[in-house]
Amino acid sequence: MKRSPKAKYRFPWRPGNRFRLLVDGDRFYAAMLERIEAARHYVLLEMYLFESGGVADRFIAALTGAAARGVRVCLLLDGFGALGLNRKDRGRLAAAGVELAVYNPLRLGSWHGNLFRDHRKLLVVDGVVAFTGGAGIADEFDPGLHPDRHWHETMLEVCGPVGGDWQALFVEVWNRWAGRPLQLPAPSRAGESGGQRGRVVAQRSFPGRSEVMRSHVSRIRGARRRVWLATAYFVPSWKLRRALRHAAGKGADVRLLLPGPVVDHAAVRHLACRHYESLLRAGVRIFEYQPRFFHAKVLLCDDWVSIGSSNLDRWNYRWNLEANQELADPDLADQVQVLFAGDFVHCLEIDYVDWPRRAWSRRLQERVWTWVSAVLAWCTEKRRNRSGPG
Numbered sequence: 001m002k003r004s005p006k007a008k009y010r011f012p013w014r015p016g017n018r019f020r021l022l023v024d025g026d027r028f029y030a031a032m033l034e035r036i037e038a039a040r041h042y043v044l045l046e047m048y049l050f051e052s053g054g055v056a057d058r059f060i061a062a063l064t065g066a067a068a069r070g071v072r073v074c075l076l077l078d079g080f081g082a083l084g085l086n087r088k089d090r091g092r093l094a095a096a097g098v099e100l101a102v103y104n105p106l107r108l109g110s111w112h113g114n115l116f117r118d119h120r121k122l123l124v125v126d127g128v129v130a131f132t133g134g135a136g137i138a139d140e141f142d143p144g145l146h147p148d149r150h151w152h153e154t155m156l157e158v159c160g161p162v163g164g165d166w167q168a169l170f171v172e173v174w175n176r177w178a179g180r181p182l183q184l185p186a187p188s189r190a191g192e193s194g195g196q197r198g199r200v201v202a203q204r205s206f207p208g209r210s211e212v213m214r215s216h217v218s219r220i221r222g223a224r225r226r227v228w229l230a231t232a233y234f235v236p237s238w239k240l241r242r243a244l245r246h247a248a249g250k251g252a253d254v255r256l257l258l259p260g261p262v263v264d265h266a267a268v269r270h271l272a273c274r275h276y277e278s279l280l281r282a283g284v285r286i287f288e289y290q291p292r293f294f295h296a297k298v299l300l301c302d303d304w305v306s307i308g309s310s311n312l313d314r315w316n317y318r319w320n321l322e323a324n325q326e327l328a329d330p331d332l333a334d335q336v337q338v339l340f341a342g343d344f345v346h347c348l349e350i351d352y353v354d355w356p357r358r359a360w361s362r363r364l365q366e367r368v369w370t371w372v373s374a375v376l377a378w379c380t381e382k383r384r385n386r387s388g389p390g
Contacts, residue, residue, distance in 0.1 A: 308325055
């Protein structure tokens with residue numbers, strides 16, 4: 001499907017879908033593996049993070065088992081995110097007939113080119129079902145392996161006409177980076193009567209136009225009742241900050257659910273904190289999740305929901321392949337509201353009066369990392385529109 005030069009979004013809203021919210025690795029890994037083990041024709045798996053370990057072992061067993069049954073299995077991994085997949089596991093996949101393609105392999109001497117990454121998380125099985133969200137194939141997401149410190153994450157199971165859009169995204173990237181192209185039959189666009197409406201929004205790392213950003217800003221500005229936003233990495237653009245302040249100024253309940261002290265990149269948290277004071281002043285409420293690392297990416301605006309791979313940071317919008325599933329359904333929105341409400345209980349809410357009194361060492365770190373981020377952005381922006389990956 002080719003997008004008109006004037007079209008704002010590549011894919012339209014499609015009715016007749018069925019979505020299922022899956023929270024934390026014990027639920028979404030089990031659902032994904034079950035679908036792979038039942039595959040009859042093809043399995044398409046696109047992952048940013050794929051690291052050898054217990055979770056990878058389970059997925060490798062399912063993928064190689066599917067290939068042994070005659071299912072075509074295509075595994076698309078990011079050149080940086082898959083550095084943790086060891087040679088032995090790559091050999092197991094290849095020996096079983098699993099086709100592996102690597103997006104933008106790292107190259108010496110290509111500092112700028114190495115910034116472009118495939119950050120999407122996507123599984124498509126037989127054109128019937130898809131999964132998307134923020135998880136990777138890594139032990140950190142598995143409560144069974146890390147009961148007290150597993151990363152808190154959400155995935156969405158997708159059945160219906162939008163599955164064809166997810167498949168189209170995969171095929172587009174696969175056919176650029178793989179040795180053997182994919183030519184799959186178009187999935188059925190027939191939807192369920194009374195099903196849910198959904199739209200896939202995507203962004204390309206080059207030239208960097210972000211449907212996700214455009215949609216998020218538009219929905220936040222138009223929200224009447226609530227804007228509840230959860231993200232693992234919050235380094236927002238000025239457009240997004242302005243939209244959040246605008247929504248709060250209109251009287252909407254605007255809340256941010258962000259990681260607390262348990263993080264994987266402390267620098268990103270310091271960058272996020274630089275924006276707290278102006279947002280708090282505008283009436284935005286900020287909650288930091290305390291028990292473990294918060295890795296989910298969810299936006300709830302009234303009864304509209306967006307779940308996918310895209311964090312709300314400038315890096316995503318500049319360099320990454322990203323994609324989100326949007327849906328408009330009161331029942332699913334209620335489920336997301338319950339998810340947020342349960343997470344807020346485990347958060348520390350940032351107080352506007354106390355925030356300026358935080359330790360001077362924290363304020364210094366925030367300033368330093370803001371300066372570093374600005375310098376990197378300035379250096380890379382000059383070349384961003386002149387070259388892409390590959």
